[in-house]
Amino acid sequence: MAEQHDDGSAAASKHPHAAGDAFAHDTGDAITAQAVTINRPVGEVYAFFRDFTNLPTFMENVVTVDLLDDTRSHWAVKAPGGGTVEWNARLTAQEANSLLEWTSEDGADVPNSGRITFRDAGARGTVVTATIVYDPPGGIVGKVIAKMFQREPAIQARRDLRRFKQLMETGEIATPAMNRRQFEEMGL
Amino acid sequence: MKAVAWHGKHDVRVDTVDDPGIVNPRDAIIKVTSTAICGSDLHLYDGYIPTMQAGDILGHEFMGEVVEVGPQSTLTKGQRVVVPFTISCGSCYHCGKQQFSACDNGLPADNQDIARELYGQPMSGLFGYSHMTGGYAGGQAEYVRVPFSDVGPIVVPDGVEDEQVLFLSDILPTGWMAAENADIEPGDTVAVWGCGPVGLFAIQSAFLMGAERVIAIDHFPNRLALAKRFGAQIVNYEETAVYDALMEMTGGIGPDAVIDAVGLEAHGFFVDNVIDQIKASTFLGTDRAHANRQAIIACRKGGRVSMPAVYGGFVDKWPLGAFMEKGLTLKTGQTHVQRYLPALLTAILEGKIDTTFLISHRMPLSAGPEGYRLFHDQQDEVTKIVLKPGMDR
Numbered sequence: 001m002a003e004q005h006d007d008g009s010a011a012a013s014k015h016p017h018a019a020g021d022a023f024a025h026d027t028g029d030a031i032t033a034q035a036v037t038i039n040r041p042v043g044e045v046y047a048f049f050r051d052f053t054n055l056p057t058f059m060e061n062v063v064t065v066d067l068l069d070d071t072r073s074h075w076a077v078k079a080p081g082g083g084t085v086e087w088n089a090r091l092t093a094q095e096a097n098s099l100l101e102w103t104s105e106d107g108a109d110v111p112n113s114g115r116i117t118f119r120d121a122g123a124r125g126t127v128v129t130a131t132i133v134y135d136p137p138g139g140i141v142g143k144v145i146a147k148m149f150q151r152e153p154a155i156q157a158r159r160d161l162r163r164f165k166q167l168m169e170t171g172e173i174a175t176p177a178m179n180r181r182q183f184e185e186m187g188l
Numbered sequence: 189m190k191a192v193a194w195h196g197k198h199d200v201r202v203d204t205v206d207d208p209g210i211v212n213p214r215d216a217i218i219k220v221t222s223t224a225i226c227g228s229d230l231h232l233y234d235g236y237i238p239t240m241q242a243g244d245i246l247g248h249e250f251m252g253e254v255v256e257v258g259p260q261s262t263l264t265k266g267q268r269v270v271v272p273f274t275i276s277c278g279s280c281y282h283c284g285k286q287q288f289s290a291c292d293n294g295l296p297a298d299n300q301d302i303a304r305e306l307y308g309q310p311m312s313g314l315f316g317y318s319h320m321t322g323g324y325a326g327g328q329a330e331y332v333r334v335p336f337s338d339v340g341p342i343v344v345p346d347g348v349e350d351e352q353v354l355f356l357s358d359i360l361p362t363g364w365m366a367a368e369n370a371d372i373e374p375g376d377t378v379a380v381w382g383c384g385p386v387g388l389f390a391i392q393s394a395f396l397m398g399a400e401r402v403i404a405i406d407h408f409p410n411r412l413a414l415a416k417r418f419g420a421q422i423v424n425y426e427e428t429a430v431y432d433a434l435m436e437m438t439g440g441i442g443p444d445a446v447i448d449a450v451g452l453e454a455h456g457f458f459v460d461n462v463i464d465q466i467k468a469s470t471f472l473g474t475d476r477a478h479a480n481r482q483a484i485i486a487c488r489k490g491g492r493v494s495m496p497a498v499y500g501g502f503v504d505k506w507p508l509g510a511f512m513e514k515g516l517t518l519k520t521g522q523t524h525v526q527r528y529l530p531a532l533l534t535a536i537l538e539g540k541i542d543t544t545f546l547i548s549h550r551m552p553l554s555a556g557p558e559g560y561r562l563f564h565d566q567q568d569e570v571t572k573i574v575l576k577p578g579m580d581r
Binding site: 155162165171172180 | 301
């Protein structure tokens with residue numbers, strides 16, 4: 001495994017295997033990390049995200065998130081050709097206004113894990129960074145992943161974070177739809 | 189409703205499309221009373237701007253009457269408003285710094301990727317100007333959905349004609365910001381390339397900001413005559429060597445500030461421009477920038493370069509060496525329209541800025557395609573075309 005000698009994240013590394021550094025508890029070697037700065041206080045941003053039932057309002061392919069208990073949740077995500085794929089996710093770490101880490105439980109159709117960090121950025125608001133580790137696309141899993149993340153997880157995560165930012169900063173999500181009917185066709 | 193839609197290079201049609209409606213809480217629906225064709229619309233017409241799709245509704249200079257509001261809009265039905273061409277949220281970091289055209293949230297999330305690849309970071313949304321700028325339906329239509337209506341539109345007092353205030357939507361604040369970006373000091377000589385609407389408003393603005401002399405450069409006699417009317421000295425580049433004339437007129441110093449109000453479709457038969465045209469037609473280079481090169485070469489040492497002109501992609505043979513050696517400063521950008529609206533509305537009402545001189549043609553909306561053809565073919569005769577949906581009703 002190549003070592004990094006600068007302050008860039010593992011996901012930005014030019015070395016192909018640096019991604020393995022990101023999480024000790026997942027062996028998937030595809031990784032994406034995206035950061036966005038949201039012009040709202042960290043407490044507000046964390047609280048909205050921590051209520052996972054809010055996530056479908058800005059995550060394009062997430063249909064529902066149901067809370068099972070304090071750390072476990074059930075996810076339903078749009079699948080290719082209609083229908084959904086579903087799994088349970090478990091929080092593996094959480095620190096208020098700072099950090100959320102999760103992993104999918106055994107038996108998930110699309111094994112995944114990740115980390116969201118929240119950092120107070122003073123007058124600029126809050127820096128939110130999402131790091132997602134997932135099995136590399138291939139076979140049926142790859143198809144589901146491709147659909148779930150529209151093209152690839154990096155693009156989907158980036159777009160979902162932008163929508164999160166828009167919702168927190170403006171109270172709505174920007175759309176070019178001319179009317180409700182077009183909006184229903186376009187989706188988020 | 190009826191709307192003027194792009195269907196390809198030199199192919200603009202009047203389409204019948206869905207009426208717009210409220211989608212987001214801060215939206216308003218505007219019934220358009222006046223909407224202009226902008227010089228930058230000709231860049232779309234000529235096929236220079238990527239990510240256009242057949243059926244896209246054009247137009248980013250428009251005003252009208254509020255007919256419907258979302259629950260978070262601060263407008264009320266019946267108000268007359270002018271709408272900025274930039275779609276800005278008013279809540280993000282950049283809007284907080286009055287950098288409205290750099291708004292983080294005006295562009296839909298999915299439309300931000302192209303600008304991110306091309307420019308590094310996405311900019312604000314724009315009405316009617318390709319999917320790279322949001323894919324928003326434009327104002328050359330009977331009705332328009334206006335997002336963030338609590339931030340953008342400015343309410344016009346009763347008794348003020350459309351034609352006095354319509355240009356607050358784009359070209360007046362663009363000309364004003366062009367002059368502001370030139371950091372004019374009393375006694376300065378300012379040279380303006382391009383006497384289209386933005387150049388003409390930049391000339392008026394430069395004088396208001398204390399310029400002693402403005403020199404206007406173009407090749408259309410009618411436009412140069414308008415520049416002269418506002419007090420500029422004029423240089424016709426088809427009759428006069430621009431660099432030689434400017435150096436002579438400034439006692440060998442060069443203009444203190446130069447303004448490029450021409451942009452990516454510079455006319456003129458110069459060697460570098462011809463090469464640009466060959467490259468543009470073979471997709472090797474997208475922007476033709478003769479005026480900009482000439483402005484940098486003419487500008488005095490330590491001077492300022494202001495660039496309101498629209499550029500979209502890459503240029504080569506840009507005189508970076510002259511720019512560095514002479515220690516020039518460049519300021520540019522899409523206009524932060526919302527920043528300037530209140531002061532410019534006041535300036536219009538007080539008669540300090542003349543806006544109505546510009547309009548050469550008034551047409552019904554249904555004549556939109558004819559308007560584009562005319563504007564494209566007759567740039568001397570046509571200074572500004574205003575489409576009025578009411579003339580069809």
